[in-house]
Amino acid sequence: MRPLRSSTVGIVAELAVDRYSRDNLKLLFMQVGLGRYLPHDPFSKAGLVTDTVLSAERDAEGDDEVVQGLHEFVRLVAARVAVYAEAPGPEYGGLETDPAWKRLGEALRADGYDPRYEDRAVRLLPMDEPHAPLSAEVTELEAEFQQLGMTAALTHYKQATDHLTREHYESANGALRSMVEAVVCQIAEQQGRPWERQGQGQAALQYLIDETKVLPRGQGGNFVRGLWEIIQTNGPHPRTTTAGEARFRFQAGTACVRWTSVASKRS
Structure with missing residues (x-):
């Protein structure tokens, strides 16, 4: 910290x-x-x-x-x-x-x-820089989760934010991964795929890419899949992450999930 x-x-x-x-x-x-x-x-x-x-x-x-x-x-x-x-x-x-x-x-x-x-x-x-505070993006995404009723995603995201602020980088990465999984699973559920338990993020994402109009491959699906693959590695394991990596994951995850929620509203 x-x-x-x-x-x-x-x-x-x-x-x-x-x-x-x-x-x-x-x-x-x-x-x-x-x-x-x-x-x-x-x-x-x-x-x-x-x-x-x-x-x-x-x-x-x-x-x-x-x-x-x-x-x-x-x-x-x-x-x-x-x-x-x-x-x-x-x-x-x-x-x-x-x-x-x-x-x-x-x-x-x-x-x-x-x-x-x-x-x-x-x-x-x-905050990132005086001209580009990350806090504004954090507040907007939290408000979006509340509006969409994504309580699980909101809880995980607040945990990720707090862990990052305290420089507990492995915990921040783990909470961020849980947040992204909660988002894709809940959107997939809204599109007809039941969400039964944790650990279904990969299958839910595949469903959104291959079987719905929410995340077509050439229109954002590959972008979200790329982030998903990044956040699966190293993150929550001790001494396998750095401050820069954790901060990048947090920024990329925030931007990606905001984009994904917008895409789900258009479908």
Whole structure:
């Protein structure tokens, strides 16, 4: 998992002091796995947060567990900021205009993450470049899955996104493969082929290519088949994938599945 800049963590620490009680700050650090860094006798809330965060950051290099703890700290405080921003009352202007949320969002995007608030929780979605955020594609595909009732595909895709963000590349590849299988199986089911159990992705894809008008060979069928063959190899096995490969699979899978869902609507 890519570490966040110290300046970003500092912004979040400042927001945590403002939005948590002293006791709740202790619970927060214990919840994210950083309880061992709590100072014994902090002078103030600011001292408690500052000492804990600085101690954790000193150990973060080379320790994925501490890096993940700092990420969780940022994510949970960001959710608290969002909840405050959406609270009713004249002092709150809503999420899009809230100064704290905007400041936090700018810092996280500079670190390569786009914060998305949904169901009183925050997800940190990966970004490719400042001009081409992958997070926009992720959000659109998730919305599409919801509209089409593809709950299994949506669950697998969210898992793939979260694993990729946390740099658990083998798990991301495995979840992505399950997502693609869920999509082709559900579309095949809509076209008349029963979907009885997992592991039928190859047969469902063959059905869509050879026996329906959804994915003719020369009009996208070979494209989807090519992706299918790529995601079957190496993916979920330890030490057989790289960050670049996992990211390519995720981007290609996102684009391919969005194209496939559009094709299914035209058929």
